[in-house]
Amino acid sequence: MTATIAPAPWPAPAAPGPLDAVVEVPGSKSLTNRYLVLAALADGPGRLRSALLSRDTYLMAGALETLGVGVDLGHDVAVTPGPLRGHVTIDCGLAGTVMRFLPAVAALADGPVHFTGDREALARPMGPVIRALQALGVRVDELGEPGHLPFTVHGRGAVRGGHVDVDASGSSQFVSGLLLAAPRFEQGLVVRHTGPTLPSLPHIEMTVATMRAAGVHVDDSRPAIWEVAPGPVVGRDVRVEPDLSNAAPFLCAALVAGGTVRVPGWPTQTTQPGALLPGILERMGATTRLDGDVMTVTGTGDVHGVDLDLHAAGEIAPTIAALAVLADSPTRLRGIAHLRGHETDRLAALASEITRLGGQAEQTADGLVVTPRPLTGGTWRTYADHRMATAGALVGLRVPGVLVEDVATTGKTIPDFVGLWDAMLRGVAR
Numbered sequence: 001m002t003a004t005i006a007p008a009p010w011p012a013p014a015a016p017g018p019l020d021a022v023v024e025v026p027g028s029k030s031l032t033n034r035y036l037v038l039a040a041l042a043d044g045p046g047r048l049r050s051a052l053l054s055r056d057t058y059l060m061a062g063a064l065e066t067l068g069v070g071v072d073l074g075h076d077v078a079v080t081p082g083p084l085r086g087h088v089t090i091d092c093g094l095a096g097t098v099m100r101f102l103p104a105v106a107a108l109a110d111g112p113v114h115f116t117g118d119r120e121a122l123a124r125p126m127g128p129v130i131r132a133l134q135a136l137g138v139r140v141d142e143l144g145e146p147g148h149l150p151f152t153v154h155g156r157g158a159v160r161g162g163h164v165d166v167d168a169s170g171s172s173q174f175v176s177g178l179l180l181a182a183p184r185f186e187q188g189l190v191v192r193h194t195g196p197t198l199p200s201l202p203h204i205e206m207t208v209a210t211m212r213a214a215g216v217h218v219d220d221s222r223p224a225i226w227e228v229a230p231g232p233v234v235g236r237d238v239r240v241e242p243d244l245s246n247a248a249p250f251l252c253a254a255l256v257a258g259g260t261v262r263v264p265g266w267p268t269q270t271t272q273p274g275a276l277l278p279g280i281l282e283r284m285g286a287t288t289r290l291d292g293d294v295m296t297v298t299g300t301g302d303v304h305g306v307d308l309d310l311h312a313a314g315e316i317a318p319t320i321a322a323l324a325v326l327a328d329s330p331t332r333l334r335g336i337a338h339l340r341g342h343e344t345d346r347l348a349a350l351a352s353e354i355t356r357l358g359g360q361a362e363q364t365a366d367g368l369v370v371t372p373r374p375l376t377g378g379t380w381r382t383y384a385d386h387r388m389a390t391a392g393a394l395v396g397l398r399v400p401g402v403l404v405e406d407v408a409t410t411g412k413t414i415p416d417f418v419g420l421w422d423a424m425l426r427g428v429a430r
Contacts, residue, residue, distance in 0.1 A: 009379055009403035010418065012396025013425055018259030018301075021424040023250045025263055027052040027240035028272060029413045030203060032077075033060045033097040034210045035238055037105065037180045039079035040069040042214065044235035048077040051240045055412045056095040063090040063098050067109060081235070086111020086155045094118045094343055094384060094412065099149060100173040103129050104181035107138045109155030116150040120384045123148065125341045128174040132166045132191075161185030161230065169195030170341045175226065176207040182228035183216045193224040199311050199338040206271035213238075241267050244274025246414050247295070248319040249390040250424055251277065255286050255299035256326055256397045261424065266295035273313035280308065280316075284323060303327040305372070311335030315387065317368075321350045322391035324370035325359050326398050337366040343412075344383035353380050353392070357399065377401020386412040393421055 032052045037060075039046035051057065053073060061071040066088045070080030086109040092099035099117060103126075106113035127147030130140050139154040161182065168174040175191055182189035198204075208218045208226065215234035219227040242265040254261040267275075268290070278288040281297055285304045288297050305327040310317050314336045324331035339346035347363050354361035357378050360371040380392035382405050389410045396402035410417035 007406065007408065009405045010407035012380070012393045012402040012404050013422065014400050015253070015257030015397040016425060017257070019254055019257050019261055019424065020259050020427045022262045022264065023247070023420060023424050025242040025247045025250070025265070026054070026414060028243040029054065029056050029246075030097070030206060030243070030272065031210070031240050032057055033095075033101065034176070034180065034207060035240065036060050036064060036071070036077070036079065037101050038210060038214050038233055039235060040064045040067070040081055041105065041181065041184055042079075042081050042233040042235035044081070046079045046235040047237045048079070049237070049239045051077045052243060052413065054415050055093060056097060059091065059093040059095045059098050063092070063102055066090055067105065067113070084109040084155070086113050089114040089116065092117035092121055092149065094121045096124065096171065096173050096342070099124065099126060100129055100171065101177040101180055103133060103140070103153050104178050106153040107133055107136075107155050107159045108157065108181065108184055110157045112152050112154045114150065114152045118384070120343065121149055125170050126151070128166045128168060128170065129177055132164045132174070132178055135164050136160065136162065159185045161187035161189045163190045163192070165192045165194045167195035168193050169197045169199070170338050172198065172200040172203045175204050179204075179207050179211065179218070179226055179228055183211070183231055183233055185230060188228045188230040190225065190227045197311070197337075198224060199314055199335070200273060202271055202273040202312050209271050241265070241270060241272065243413065244270065244272045244277060245313075245315045248274060248277055248316045249394050250420070251281065251295070251297040252319055252323050252394055253397060253424060254297045255281060255284060255303050255323060256301070256394060258299055258301035260296060260298045263295045264293060266290060266293050268293070274316060276313045277316060280306070280320065284327070305329035305331040307332045307334070309335040310367075314339050318346055318350060318387040318391040319394065321354070321361070321368055321370055322394040325354055325372060325375065325395055327372050330369060330371045332369050333367040335366055336368075343385040344388070346385065346388070349381070349383050349385065349388055350391070353388070356380070357395065357402070375399045377403070379403045379405055381405045382407070382409050384409050386410045386414070390414075390417065393417075
């Protein structure tokens with residue numbers, strides 16, 4: 001048997017000087033996969049333009065095809081709904097949107113649907129989704145550690161719906177996954193969040209907005225309660241916004257290296273949590289402006305420490321933590337305890353890797369405290385987490401000799417991160 005040889009770590013390039021670059025960021029993963037699910041449940045064909053084509057997209061498209069939906073991943077993504085079939089297995093990979101959005105869809109299939117995924121995915125919490133489906137009368141067999149992959153959803157072609165309580169303290173995806181399938185339930189669905197915190201609320205607002213645009217009636221007028229009326233989902237032709245969270249490492253590079261980075265296609269109104277980024281970067285020393293649809297960030301190379309509550313935008317926390325390592329004063333990041341249940345335990349991973357390079361990072365109950373220290377090069381481990389990889393690249397702009405392990409994991413949401421990063425450093429528009 002031939003042993004698998006791990007690829008050599010990627011030498012993160014140091015910034016050659018102040019930047020002057022335009023970076024075309026691919027489409028939003030969060031929007032792409034929400035649009036795909038709604039298109040699969042729609043009353044007619046749909047089309048996604050400027051969709052993200054990355055590993056998470058391929059996993060979602062493959063899962064929907066397994067359930068009997070036609071998905072053509074061309075220049076535009078064409079989706080043809082069909083009867084949902086059971087007696088199949090879905091590979092979730094490490095995609096939270098697949099493992100948390102599709103169990104409720106699978107309950108509408110005509111037989112059992114088995115869910116599995118990458119080794120790292122088995123550690124991600126799934127209990128709230130499983131318990132919610134069981135409360136709605138759907139049989140779910142847990143085949144490993146309770147509340148985790150793998151499990152089997154026994155679809156019966158229909159779900160009655162009604163009311164369900166769910167603790168979404170660990171992830172807003174628990175709510176979004178139930179809402180997306182709810183218009184196809186016989187009675188619709190009322191989802192009530194019962195937990196002490198609700199992270200990434202903008203992602204639930206994104207789900208509600210995409211559903212309303214598809215003709216679904218959603219009442220979210222009461223705090224932490226969402227009521228979805230039963231009815232058709234309209235097949236649509238939609239354009240996907242650039243992924244603002246994936247723009248974060250590129251825009252942050254302007255602070256680290258100095259100079260200017262521009263990202264075109266920036267929406268004036270959006271539900272993406274990454275829209276909070278310009279305000280955060282201004283607090284950390286940048287100047288920002290939106291000219292038409294071009295977001296421009298300019299820095300001097302000086303980075304200031306901050307005290308931030310990132311509960312609404314936890315996905316950019318690894319990028320902000322990487323900036324904090326290079327700041328002129330300590331940074332405290334709050335409201336991100338839920339990051340312990342992401343692709344990896346991001347708080348532990350960040351603390352470990354920052355410490356590995358000589359920095360100081362301490363976990364708190366709900367976040368991190370990063371105290372700048374002189375750094376040295378070394379291997380930055382990524383734990384199969386795309387945002388850990390991009391954080392390592394950002395640190396490498398200032399710290400010579402940073403080797404990012406498994407940089408290919410960025411393919412989860414940015415198909416050619418290394419190419420985009422190198423082009424940015426050369427000042428080449430891509």
